[in-house]
Amino acid sequence: MSLEIERKFLLPEFPVALIEEAELKVISEHRIEQTYLAMDENQELRVRRIVDLASGEVSYTHTFKLGNGLSREEIEYAISEGIYEQIVKAFGFIPLTKNRVTAEWQGGIIEIDTYDQIELSVLEVEFDSEEAANSFMAPEWFGKDISTERQYSNKKVWRELQGK
Template identity: 30%
Template sequence: MGVEIERKFLVDHNQWQQMPKPIGTYFRQGYILSEPGKTIRIRVTPDEGFITIKGGTTGLSRLEYEYAIPAVDGEELLNNFAISELKKRRYRIDVGGKEWEVDEFLGDNKGLLVAEIELESEDEKFILPPWVTTEVTGEARYYNSNLSVLPFCKW
C-alpha cells in the first residue's frame, strides 16, 4: 500500500527570487476525477507522464499510488479526459538531507509559490528553510485539485 505523508508551506517571494536554484521542470497536471476523498491525476513533463490515484487525508497521511506512463499517453489522457487542469514549474531542493519540492504556479495560479516536503512519519523532524513561511497543510484551497478549478487569481 502506498502512503504519502506530506506537509505544505507558502514560500517568501523575495527570498525565493534571490536564492540560487536548480532548473525547474515544467508540469502540466489535470484531474480525471476530483471529489472528496479521492482524486485521479495525470501529470506530464516534457519527458514523462504519471497517473496518480490519491485517497482522502487522515492527519498528514493519505493513500497514494503513482505509476509512470508514456508522456504521449499522458497528453492524450489530459486532452480527452481531464475535467480540470493547472500548470506549474517544480524545483527540487535539498535541505538538511530532505528533498523539498517548490511549485511555482503558472497561468491563473501565477504568483503562488508552495513548498512541500514528504516525510517518513507524521512526527518526523525536519529543517525549515529560511524561504518557507506559513504552513498550509490541510488547507483545501491549496490542494492542486482545488487550484485547478478555483485558481489563485480568483481568491
C-alpha cells in the same frame, strides 16, 4: 499503495539568496502540466506531463491519491505519451501548469512549486513518518504552514481553472 507524508508551506518568495549562498542546492527543475480526471473531497485521479528542464526529457504519469492533510495513500505509475494525449483530449480540461524545483536543504529534500495561472508558490517537505512531520520545525523563510488548508490544494486550484 504507498503512504505520502508531507507538510506544505506558503512560500512568500523564491529563496534566490539561499541558492546563491549554497544553503539550498538545486537538484532538478521540471515543467509540469497536471489534469484531474476525477476527484471528490477524499480522493483524486490525475495525469501529468513532466518535462525535465535540463535534459528536455518528457515523462507522463497517472496518479491516484486517497485522503487529505498530512498523510495520504498514493499510487503513481508511468504511462505513455499516447495514453496521456488520449486522456487529456477526451476531457478537454485546462491543465494546471507549474514549475517545480527540487532541492537539497540541510540534508533533506524540498520541492518548490511555482504556479502559472495563479500567484502562488508552495514549498513541500516529505517525511518518513507522521512523528517526524509533526516534530519538524520549519524555518521562517518557508512561510505559513498550509498542510491542512484545502484552499491551497492542487485540485481546488485546478477546479477553479475549469470554472467549476
